[in-house]
Amino acid sequence: MKYIDEFRDGAVARGIAAQIAREVRCDRRYHFMEFCGGHTHAISRYGVTDLLPPQVKMIHGPGCPVCVLPIGRVDLAIRLALEHRVTLATYGDCLRVPASDGLSLLKAKARGAKIAMVYSAGDALELARRQPGQQVVFFAIGFETTTPPTALVIRQAAAEGLANFSVVCNHVLTPSAITSILESPEVRQFGTVPLDGFIGPAHVSTVIGSAPYEHFAQEYAKPVVIAGFEPLDVMQAILMLVRQVNDGRAEVENEFTRAVTREGNLKAQALVGEVFELRRSFEWRGLGEVPYSALAIRAEYAALDAERKFALETRRVPDNKACECGAILRGVKQPRDCRIFGTVCTPENPVGSCMVSSEGACAAHYTYGRFREIAVQAA
Amino acid sequence: MCLAVPVRVVELGAGDAAIVDLGGVRKEISLALVDGVAVGDYVILHVGYALTKLDPAEAERTLALFAEAGVLPQ
Amino acid sequence: MTAMDEARGKPVKAGYVRPLDFKHGRVDMTHGGGGRAMKQLIEQLFAAAFDNEWLAQGNDMARVRLPAGRVVMATDSHVITPLFFPGGDIGCLSVHGTVNDVAMAGAVPVYLAVSFILEEGFPLAALKRIVESMARAAREADVAIVTGDTKVVEQGKGDGVFITTTGVGVVDERIDIGGARARPGDAILLSGFVGDHGMTIMSTRESLAFGADLRSDTAALHGLVAAMLAPVREAMRADPSRGIHALRDPTRGGLATLLNEIAGQSGVGMLIEEGAIPVRPQVEAACEFLGLDPLYVANEGKLVAFVAPQDADTVLAAMRAHPLGRDAARIGTVTEDPHHFVQMTTRFGGRRVVDWLTGEQLPRIC
Numbered sequence: 001m002k003y004i005d006e007f008r009d010g011a012v013a014r015g016i017a018a019q020i021a022r023e024v025r026c027d028r029r030y031h032f033m034e035f036c037g038g039h040t041h042a043i044s045r046y047g048v049t050d051l052l053p054p055q056v057k058m059i060h061g062p063g064c065p066v067c068v069l070p071i072g073r074v075d076l077a078i079r080l081a082l083e084h085r086v087t088l089a090t091y092g093d094c095l096r097v098p099a100s101d102g103l104s105l106l107k108a109k110a111r112g113a114k115i116a117m118v119y120s121a122g123d124a125l126e127l128a129r130r131q132p133g134q135q136v137v138f139f140a141i142g143f144e145t146t147t148p149p150t151a152l153v154i155r156q157a158a159a160e161g162l163a164n165f166s167v168v169c170n171h172v173l174t175p176s177a178i179t180s181i182l183e184s185p186e187v188r189q190f191g192t193v194p195l196d197g198f199i200g201p202a203h204v205s206t207v208i209g210s211a212p213y214e215h216f217a218q219e220y221a222k223p224v225v226i227a228g229f230e231p232l233d234v235m236q237a238i239l240m241l242v243r244q245v246n247d248g249r250a251e252v253e254n255e256f257t258r259a260v261t262r263e264g265n266l267k268a269q270a271l272v273g274e275v276f277e278l279r280r281s282f283e284w285r286g287l288g289e290v291p292y293s294a295l296a297i298r299a300e301y302a303a304l305d306a307e308r309k310f311a312l313e314t315r316r317v318p319d320n321k322a323c324e325c326g327a328i329l330r331g332v333k334q335p336r337d338c339r340i341f342g343t344v345c346t347p348e349n350p351v352g353s354c355m356v357s358s359e360g361a362c363a364a365h366y367t368y369g370r371f372r373e374i375a376v377q378a379a
Numbered sequence: 380m381c382l383a384v385p386v387r388v389v390e391l392g393a394g395d396a397a398i399v400d401l402g403g404v405r406k407e408i409s410l411a412l413v414d415g416v417a418v419g420d421y422v423i424l425h426v427g428y429a430l431t432k433l434d435p436a437e438a439e440r441t442l443a444l445f446a447e448a449g450v451l452p453q
Numbered sequence: 454m455t456a457m458d459e460a461r462g463k464p465v466k467a468g469y470v471r472p473l474d475f476k477h478g479r480v481d482m483t484h485g486g487g488g489r490a491m492k493q494l495i496e497q498l499f500a501a502a503f504d505n506e507w508l509a510q511g512n513d514m515a516r517v518r519l520p521a522g523r524v525v526m527a528t529d530s531h532v533i534t535p536l537f538f539p540g541g542d543i544g545c546l547s548v549h550g551t552v553n554d555v556a557m558a559g560a561v562p563v564y565l566a567v568s569f570i571l572e573e574g575f576p577l578a579a580l581k582r583i584v585e586s587m588a589r590a591a592r593e594a595d596v597a598i599v600t601g602d603t604k605v606v607e608q609g610k611g612d613g614v615f616i617t618t619t620g621v622g623v624v625d626e627r628i629d630i631g632g633a634r635a636r637p638g639d640a641i642l643l644s645g646f647v648g649d650h651g652m653t654i655m656s657t658r659e660s661l662a663f664g665a666d667l668r669s670d671t672a673a674l675h676g677l678v679a680a681m682l683a684p685v686r687e688a689m690r691a692d693p694s695r696g697i698h699a700l701r702d703p704t705r706g707g708l709a710t711l712l713n714e715i716a717g718q719s720g721v722g723m724l725i726e727e728g729a730i731p732v733r734p735q736v737e738a739a740c741e742f743l744g745l746d747p748l749y750v751a752n753e754g755k756l757v758a759f760v761a762p763q764d765a766d767t768v769l770a771a772m773r774a775h776p777l778g779r780d781a782a783r784i785g786t787v788t789e790d791p792h793h794f795v796q797m798t799t800r801f802g803g804r805r806v807v808d809w810l811t812g813e814q815l816p817r818i819c
Contacts, residue, residue, distance in 0.1 A: 001402045001738055003385035003421060003438055010802040012445050019448040038382060047803015091426070119743070120427030122409060145383065148412050149428045203383045206423055206431040229383070231801050232445055239448060258438040259385075259423050265431050268412045347808075367808045382744045402738025403666070424742075 003258070007230030008046070016235045017051040023242050024055045031057050031194045032241050033331055035178060036143075036201035037064030037359030038229050044364040046231040056238060059193070059331040060361035062177055063201055065141045065170070066093045067329060067353040067360045068284045071317040073170055074099035076307075077139045080168070081105070081113035084310055086135040089116045089124035094139060097356050100317055121149040125157060128165035137306045138167045145203040147171045147295065148268035151275040154297065154304045166306035169297050172282065174204050175212045176293030180284075182220045186332050193331050197241040199234065200226035202256050209264025213252045221250040228256040275301055283316065285353055286326030325352035328361050335362040342366060383425035385433050388418055399424060473497050478577040485571065485605030498581060499601060502588040507599035515599035517564055522623035527554030530617040535657050536583065540650075540669030543616055544586035546753060549673045550704070551620035552594050556675035557700040557756070558631070559682055560624035565591065567618045568602040572611035583614065594673040596620070622675075627690040628682070634698040635719035639787040640765035642758045644677065644772055645780040646670070647708050648736040651750035656739065667735055672754030672777055674702065680775045681758065684767050697768060699759040702752070706810045709748040711757055712795045713809045719759075722790020725807070728800045729784045749810050759787060 024030060034040060040060045043049060049058065062068050074097050081088040088105065095106045095117060109115040114134075118124050121138060128136035140150040150167060157165045178198065186193045200213055205226045213224040223244035227237030237255045244251060254260050275298060282294030297305040306312065319325060323345070324338035335341050335354070345351040347363050354360035358367070386399035386406075395411040399422070406424075410416050413429045422429035470493055483490035500508040507515040529550040536543045548565065555562040567587070571580070591598050624630075649670040656667055678700065682689075685696035699719065703711040708730070712723055732747045740747050754777065760768045765783065772778030785797075795807045 001734075001741065002387070003433060004741065006442055008801055010800055013802050016445060016448045045805060046799050046801040047805045048801075050803035122427050145425055145430065148430070149409075149426055152409075152411050152428070203423065203425060203430060206383075228441075233441075236441075236445055236448065255441070258434050258441055259431050265412060267414060268430070271412070367806065384741050401741060402734045404735050404738040404742060406742060 004230065007228065007232045009232065012232055013051055013235060016232065016239055020056065020235070020239050020242060021053040023239065023246065024053050025246065026055065029055050029057060029194070030242055030245055031059055031196050032199060032238060033059040033061045033181070033195055033197075034199040034234070035061040035063040035174065036199075036204065037067070037357065038202065039199055039227065039234060040064070040361060040364050041359040042229055042231055042234055044367070048231050048234055051235065052238065056242070059195070060328070060364070061181065061198075061331060062284070062287060062329040063143065063174065064353075064357050064359045065143055065146070065172060066097060066357035067325070068172065068177075068286060069094070069097060069141060069170060069353065070283045070285045070314075071099050071319070072283070072314045073168075074105065075103075075317060076312055076314055077105060077137075077168060078103055078108045078113070080137055080306065080310060080312070081108055081115060082111065084135070085114070086137045086310075087114040087116055087127060087131070088137050088139055089118045089127055090139040091119075091141065092117050093357055094141060096350065097353055098350055121153040125153045125162075125165060128157070128162055129160075132164060135164050135166070137310075138165070139170070140167050141170045143172055143174050143201065143204050144207045144272075145201075147272050147276070148207060148265075151271045154275050154301050155271070157304055158301055163303075166304050166309050167297065168306045168312075169276070169295055171276065171295040172284065173293050173295070174201060174208070175215070176290055177284070177287070178213075178216055180287050180290045180293070181330055182216065182222065184330055184332075186330065195222060195331070196245050197223040197225070199237050199241070200224045200252075202227060202229045202233070202259070205254075205256065205260045205264070207265050207268050210252050210254050210260055210262050211264070217250045217252050223250045223253070225253045226256050226260055228259065274298075283314075285319070286329035320351050323352040325354045325362075328354050335365040338362070383423045383430060385421050386424045388416055388420050388422060391416075391418060397429070399429075473577060475577050475581045480571045480573060480575040480577065480580065480605055482573055482605055482607070485603055491603060494603065495601075498577075498584055499603075502584045503591065503598040504588070505597045505599065507597065508601075513600070515564070515566075517599060519563060519621070520561075520623050522560075523626050525555050525558040525560040525622045525624055526619065527551050528617065528619040529554060530615060532612060532615050533654070534612055535654075536579065536613055538657050538669055539653055539667060541671040541753075542583055542586050543614065544583035545590035546669075546671050547616040547618045548587050548590035548594060548596070549671050549753060551618040552596060552673045552675055553702045553756070555620045555622040556673075556678045557702060558622070558624050559628050559678060559697065559700065560622035560675075561679070562594065562596050562620050562622035562675055564621045565596050565598045565618050566600045566620075567598055567616060569604070570611055570615040570617075571603065571605045572613050573605055573608040575613050580614065583616075590673065594675065625686070625690065628686070629693055630697055630700050632699050632701060632715050632718040633720075635715050635721055635759040635787050636694075636698060636761075637721055637787050637789040638762050639698055639759040640762055640769075640783055641712075641723060641725060641785040641787065642760055642765065642769055642772065643708070643730065643782055643784045644674075644756045644758075644778045645754075646731045646733050646736070647703065647752055647755060648732055648740065648747035648750040650753040651707065652736050652739045654751070655743070655745075667739070670752060670754035674754065674756050674777060677756065677772065677775045677777045680778075681768050681771050684771055685764050688764065695761050696764050697758050697760050700756055702756045704753060705751050707747070707749040707751060708757065709746070709795070709807045710810050712807065713793075715757075715759065716790075716793040716795055719787075720791075720793065722788040722793055723785055723795045724788050725785030725795065725797045727797050729782050731780050731782055748807060
């Protein structure tokens, strides 16, 4: 597959790995946060950690929109399906997120709720077109990558005057999340989470461009390297970050030049601006209330806003007391620091969202990484 | 949240519709978010929509950078 | 004698029954009622298609003789949607599935029993197609469908048709092949490309449409198993540590699930190489589109063998000489591991664990 296979070449990986090993200073550690869940998944799936020298530590960030979705929002979706009897269209990632009362969307389906898994926002719209007598609600989640498609279908639905389609908008913003991490006491004051730089999200950046990250480099003096999703991209980005740290630079660099420009996709940005506006505040699971971090549907499109249409209120639901997802999402703790990791909380029986999504730090570690902590011999 | 794949545009359809190919598998997608896409171009596809065009020259440049990393002098 | 003849005043033929309308007819509740309609369905469709001495006797059971050896029995239910797909249908799938389960003991499958749960309103044309496909698959596999059952449920209570098959076969008394017999050092041999069946099914589902040249790999594997056993049978009879220790086919949950199952049953670990696992480019690409992992995608015509190291090359050669094993490959080795991890060296060069599948594999957007 073109533009995929070349970026997964093992021999080239070893070359870059050797270079990273040559350039790291033995007398210091390098802590880099990969913000995006897709990067977490790539690092785990390809075993990138095996190729990094011990001085380089990767911290998993909160860039998994499923992981940061508060329980209260999933409850809202379940209520819509079970009480309002709508057809709830959702991406596959959301189906197993554990919500209140031992429910999830999948479990609600088993109780008779009409839950339709869709691959695309357009599919949800199509569902509504095909069942004019049935209310269809699209449960939209995602960072800036996934927001433009939602904006498109809202605009299309409005143009078609579809009365049986609406959207629950849970779209969140990357720069706000990065800010809240950088502003957190553990990073700013206590230094408990040493952070030397960020690997910036790949596809979010194709939409928003590299410009928004310049603020972090300047304000917080942290280098950012935007990386593509393939493992070679990640490794090259790590090399670039190591160099910045060694040089004492804090710049925004772009490794993913084949898809990311400084200004991003202006057409998509304009579309998003037309349909959505900033929420003053939004709860992120694990990060608490974060100001100006999420989007709501504008008044002009109120008819397509499920929260208005069904007069829905989000109830705040605290996390399970033993759940360390919040600390893990902020990079303050590791999965194995969580009391219930791998025992009560497993991918089959997830207690918190870090375990539900295959990109969550806990799921990735459980699935791909936990064997490292146990010595294994070959026959 | 960015599972996206680089795919080749093989056919342009009505409105924003297009057919893309990845490794011999074809799918119908929407080009509504990207302007000026021609048959033969590569785009980044996410949840049924093209997000941006892929720049082949930049891709080559990036691959060259990777290769260079392995042979830089100490 | 036709209805027209009747009308012309000719004597009514005793026991005349209007033939089933296989073009436009549909299953209705009488077909499961136990009366004439059901008898007709059995005679004109099932018995006619499966065509053997046992069904011809018209009993609710079959008296059969088994060749000498240890009896192996297996059962499978099939609830697949869609019923017809490139490369096969629920009919041949249900024959292959049970034949394969029996074959995984190293046994020769001999008889099948089949039971149908039909939904009221199901078109007889489709049912005929399915039954004929089953008959063909059974003939090719050299098994007889000797007894069966039919029930009809009300419209809305079934997915068209559910089929359950139970199979019986025999294996040499001195051959011991089972999931608990894999041993550290065993070679892990895979018979061919993985992911074909599951991705073919995915590609026919609505919201995930691919115009790809994918076909299900559904096939009866007992011929392949026999070919694999032939060169090592005598050694195995004399010494249980030789030859093939375990066999299994990677159906739901894919190759990864199979490896984890055997690792658990046998109390061993495994180390496999990603680069050695054959996956077709279209399957890779389809999985890329959906964020799926080919290791977890279902197969219906593949097997994995765990073979004593000294016999690995022989068995692999035997696989490759057989049409269903032409693309067979050695994908790894069984290891000693109290934690029963299945580890994989990635094409990229790193190492990862290939864990149990959690829930159902859902296409990701993340």
